[in-house]
Amino acid sequence: MKAVADGERRDGKPVGRRVVVAMLGAGAAGVVAGAPVARGIGNVLHSLSARTESNLAGLVPGGDYFQLYTVTNGFPPEPADYRLQVGGLVRRPLSLALGDLEALPSTALVKPFQCVTGWRVPAVHWEGVALGHLLDEAGATKEAKALLFRSFDGVYTESLTLAQARLSDVIVAYRMLGGPITREHGGPVRLYVAPMYGYKSIKWLKAIDVVDKVYPGYWEQRGYAVNAWVGRSNSDVGAPIS
Ligand SMILES: Nc1nc2c(c(=O)[nH]1)N[C@H]1C(S)=C(S)[C@@H](COP(=O)(O)O)O[C@H]1N2
Numbered sequence: 001m002k003a004v005a006d007g008e009r010r011d012g013k014p015v016g017r018r019v020v021v022a023m024l025g026a027g028a029a030g031v032v033a034g035a036p037v038a039r040g041i042g043n044v045l046h047s048l049s050a051r052t053e054s055n056l057a058g059l060v061p062g063g064d065y066f067q068l069y070t071v072t073n074g075f076p077p078e079p080a081d082y083r084l085q086v087g088g089l090v091r092r093p094l095s096l097a098l099g100d101l102e103a104l105p106s107t108a109l110v111k112p113f114q115c116v117t118g119w120r121v122p123a124v125h126w127e128g129v130a131l132g133h134l135l136d137e138a139g140a141t142k143e144a145k146a147l148l149f150r151s152f153d154g155v156y157t158e159s160l161t162l163a164q165a166r167l168s169d170v171i172v173a174y175r176m177l178g179g180p181i182t183r184e185h186g187g188p189v190r191l192y193v194a195p196m197y198g199y200k201s202i203k204w205l206k207a208i209d210v211v212d213k214v215y216p217g218y219w220e221q222r223g224y225a226v227n228a229w230v231g232r233s234n235s236d237v238g239a240p241i242s
């Protein structure tokens, strides 16, 4: 059996928000006989915190391992065909193959990953390119205020202000947990926003559009905070005092 500390689930099964709908439809978490209880409660509480932004989810007991979340059955490209588009309010639009990303200066981080439902993986190894570096390469114009991230799944989106995007622990990641990012975890390339809840870390990253204002992302349109700081006020839009 794998060690819990490596951050992988033991059964490898994806957990989607569709479970929430199914379970609420059935009446209560308790009726899902035989399902891992913490997983079910986690999903139900996720829907609660979407409305209340309370910290109820923090009460859910759980191991130090990832759950796999996706609102779709994403279809990422093969690593060989992968391209990341950086466009919008930039002087030099970019189209980067995986090899192009790997050739840029890399940032390695060992940091927690925390979903707003309460599960948290304490020390995850990440590697990728600082998002601020990509912004410098592309040359954001004066009008640029925020970023809109799009996924190859065609549904999920995310947002960051320009100041948030330039934090040194926000990376376009191509390695995670000691290897290339797996398909389930959003490979070949996903975002990792270390100071914010997991929903900011969009999987199967397809495009970064530099835009004139914040366009709230998938879960943000459904009630989650746009400024998703872990352990800080959601009303704080700026960069942290470091
Ligand atoms: N494309 C896409 N990215 C996504 C999601 C998703 O549903 N689709 N879920 C988010 C949420 S809520 C979390 S907690 C993390 C989970 O990452 P993991 O599946 O690698 O554990 O991915 C985030 N990125």
Ligand SMILES: [Mo]
Residues within 6 Å of the ligand: 069, 114, 115, 116, 117, 198, 199
């Ligand atoms: Mo999440």
